[in-house]
Amino acid sequence: MAYITINKENYFYNLNECLKHINNNIDNFVLILKDNAYGHGLLQISNLALEFGINFIALKNQNEAEKVKNKFKNILLLSQLAQDYESNENYILGINSLDYFNYTKKNDKIMLKLNTGMNRNGLQINELKQAIKIIKEQKLRFLGAYTHFSSPNNIDKQKKLYKEYCTYLQDNYDEKLFFHSSNSSAVFLNKNDDLAARCGLAQFGFCDVEANLKPVMSLYAQKLSSRTIQKDEIIGYDERFKATKSMLVSTYDLGYADGLIYKENIKIKNNIKILGKISMDSFVCESNQNELCIFDNAYEFAKEFNTTVYEIFVRLNQNIKKIII
Structure with a gap:
């Protein structure tokens, strides 16, 4: 989850x-x-x-x-x-x-x-x-x-x-x-x-002017399934991604219903690229990890969408589990 x-x-x-x-x-x-x-x-x-x-x-x-x-x-x-x-x-x-x-x-x-x-x-x-x-x-x-x-x-x-x-x-x-x-x-x-x-x-942890602050939130997704796809096979709606090689890919349990902005070809933490369109409840990456960090610094993630950390934060579904660490 x-x-x-x-x-x-x-x-x-x-x-x-x-x-x-x-x-x-x-x-x-x-x-x-x-x-x-x-x-x-x-x-x-x-x-x-x-x-x-x-x-x-x-x-x-x-x-x-x-x-x-x-x-x-x-x-x-x-x-x-x-x-x-x-x-x-x-x-x-x-x-x-x-x-x-x-x-x-x-x-x-x-x-x-x-x-x-x-x-x-x-x-x-x-x-x-x-x-x-x-x-x-x-x-x-x-x-x-x-x-x-x-x-x-x-x-x-x-x-x-x-x-x-x-x-x-x-x-x-x-x-x-x-x-x-x-x-x-x-x-x-x-x-x-x-x-x-x-x-x-x-x-x-964020401010519109210079301030010595630390990010508080990190967002994670967990793996739903994995599969190997071959060259020229597609991923997701509207065939927006076509593989150029054999790839091991996995589906993770976050989508635009959870607050991710609906956009193609975005990158999450560690420069991992989402392949094709984000679905309502999931996305696909070239990865086999059991979980992926979407962001631990919302400012960097917001730049992928040319938006602000405000929008990244408040879009998140209130039902996503929260853990104090």
């Missing part, structure tokens, strides 16, 4: 590298575990995060949060639809627009998403006065606010507006607010002006 290994030592190493950039204050460390912890396994990674001492995470929505709702004191829901939200003492609803306040209820815990130039979600600066008014009228538990940078190149431009937002909010609200803007890139560029930071991809 195909499986994923999660290197605990490397994972903890990466978390410590992130913490160095926020004065080692773990209470100000928001760990992003959305989309099945970037494909690494929400249940497995959340257990490691708890062991490390993390108490504040961010997830996509309440469906994800239900799986770990009793583990963490603070769970920020980044993309939850407000009309479907059911409050929980550990949940914090991310407010992506003023419309969300049509569905919030007294005592709901909230954080405002601030649009500082990425133009994906969030409130504009001219909407903050109305937001504060509604928060007070509805007696919501307003904990803070956050923004997201579009790229490392745009951080300084967005930060200027972000600081205006934060100053306005704090000046117009009596209780101390918790602000966080820095993603992994901003953290490792040392452009974190907040007391807090959010780290997503960096925890798994």
Whole structure:
């Protein structure tokens, strides 16, 4: 059976590298575990995060949060639809627009998403006065606010507006607010002006800027069968591979249903070439090994597809077995 290994030592190493950039204050460390912890396994990674001492995470929505709702004191829901939200003492609803306040209820815990130039979600600066008014009228538990940078190149431009937002909010609200803007890139560029930071991809060993990190995931496939094919025989759908010699080939138990990108003639770890088209549940290589490592560095594998490690990770089927090593 195909499986994923999660290197605990490397994972903890990466978390410590992130913490160095926020004065080692773990209470100000928001760990992003959305989309099945970037494909690494929400249940497995959340257990490691708890062991490390993390108490504040961010997830996509309440469906994800239900799986770990009793583990963490603070769970920020980044993309939850407000009309479907059911409050929980550990949940914090991310407010992506003023419309969300049509569905919030007294005592709901909230954080405002601030649009500082990425133009994906969030409130504009001219909407903050109305937001504060509604928060007070509805007696919501307003904990803070956050923004997201579009790229490392745009951080300084967005930060200027972000600081205006934060100053306005704090000046117009009596209780101390918790602000966080820095993603992994901003953290490792040392452009974190907040007391807090959010780290997503960096925890798994990758960053869009230079950072001293270690890959956490390795992906393996196991052999289903072997056979010898002769010159001019084909492999797979649409006869996309024809042998130029006699070859010993094997079929392995990973395919595009498991998250491999559907492409021909790609190479996996150790420069082994997949022959012909990837099938839904398998691929074929010139090999007789009982198992093959697909990748132990997702960045190198991603280059085969001209894509990012994000896509490589989140495509992986959640049912692939995960082993902590």
